[in-house]
Amino acid sequence: MELIEDLNQIKAPFNNAVVTIGNFDGVHKGHQALLNQVIQRGAQAGGTSIAMTFEPHPLRALGLSSPPLITRRDQKIELIESSGIDVLLCLPFDKAFAQISAQEFIKDILVKKIGMKTIVIGPDYTFGKNRIGNIELLKTKGEELGYETIVPDWIKDVETDTKRISSTRIRKLVMDGHVDRAKHYLGRFYQIRGKVIKGRKRGGSQLGFPTANIKLYDELCPKFGVYAVTVETVHGNFKGVANIGFSPTFGDEMFTIEVHIIDFKEDIYDSRIRVNMVERLRDEIKFSNIEQLSDQIRKDVQKAKEILK
Template sequence: MELIEDLNQIKAPFKNAVITIGNFDGVHKGHQALLNQVIEKGTRIGGTCIAMTFEPHPLRALGLSSPPLITRRDQKIELIESSGIDVLLCLPFDKAFAQISAQEFIEDILVKKIGMKTIIIGPDYTFGKNRIGNIALLKSKEKEFGYETIVPDWIKDVETGTERISSTKIRNLVMDGHVDRAKHYLGRYYQIRGKVIKGRERGGSQLGCPTANIKLHDELCPKFGVYAVTVETIHGNFNGVANIGYSPTFGDGMFTIEVHILDFKEDIYDSRIRVNMVERLRDEIKFSNIEQLSNQIKKDIQKAKEILK
């Protein structure tokens, strides 16, 4: 996949460009369906399959409140690349870009710069200064500029069968600890990423359960508690148990994400790991002593093994 981060990198329009545009936060099943339709259409017409997204999120660029991101830039790029898209335009969004009119966006950027022949977007897509551009405007310009607008139906919520899959739904599930349900919408486990750092250093010495402590890279943090997880490390992939929160038994008020990796003895300090959140096991609990906590951890590990087997 070719990654383009500045429109000036485009020296000539792409051949028969088929494009979809969006924030793609989460790159969930709804987004995946759009990307797949771009690839199917592009393949049929011998065209270039393109996705366009923006950094930072337009709301942030305009100084407005925005929710925590499900996928930060690096993971979003990886996921879009894995879909089979030919070109990803990951463009900087700022106040100047926000002033581009809807007409200019269609004519100067999509048609002349990119060479758009087909655009495939969701029914609620808006664009241009003051978000005046919409599906109706795109369709009204088709004959003038020689392109086609395709607006697929929403991909339905697997639980209700009626509501559409949305980033908001997934975000709320993760924040409520329902990571197992979020998987149905993402098409994969929700993943947190981070660098392994020094923590309390009590896991191995006091609990007999060494942990990798993560400096969280992602914005969306699952509900505090204990989770069955799988862990991707530089040494391979392993099962594990993660605790997210303040570990109230220690009473030091330190927020941590601690991951005990099963059957693992490698030194991974300063390396980055990826933790796939499989299922929430329980809330955080304040125990009277270290022995009670240690016994509970053993039970958590056993339960995680049963879930992950």
């Protein structure tokens, strides 16, 4: 996949460009369906499949409040690349870009600069200054400028079969701790990433379960509690148990994400790991003493092993 982060990098229009545009937060199954259509149509036309997204999120660039991102920039790029798209335009969004009119965006950027011959876009897509651009405008300008507008149906919610898959729905599931259900919409487990930092050295010495303490990189944090997880490290992939919260038994009111990696003895301080949230096991509990906590962790590890078989 070719990654373009500035329109000035484009020296000539792409051949038979098939384009989709969006924030693609989560790169969930709805987004994947759009990307797949773009790839298929690009192949049929002997052309180029292109996805366009923006950094930072347009709401943030305009100083407006926005929810925590499901996927930050690096993971979003990885996921879009894994879809098989030819080109990803990850363009800077600022107040100047927001002033581009919808007509200018279509004619000067999409058609002249990129060479768009087909656009595949969601039914609610709006764009341009004051967001006056919409599907109707795209179709009207397509007749004038010689491109086709395709608007696929929404991919339906697997639980209700009535609502569409949305980043909002996935975000709520993760924040409510339903990471196993979020997987149905993402097409993969929700993943948090972070750097392993020095902790309070209680896991191994006091509890008998050494932990990797993570400085969280992601914005969207699952509901506090204990989770069965898989862990991607520089030494390979392993099963584990993660605790997210304040470790109430110790009473120091410090937020931590601690991961016990099962049957793992390597030193991974200062390295980055990825933790796939498979299933929530329980709430955080304040125990009367460390022995009770250690016994519960032993049970958590056993349950996680059963889930992760």
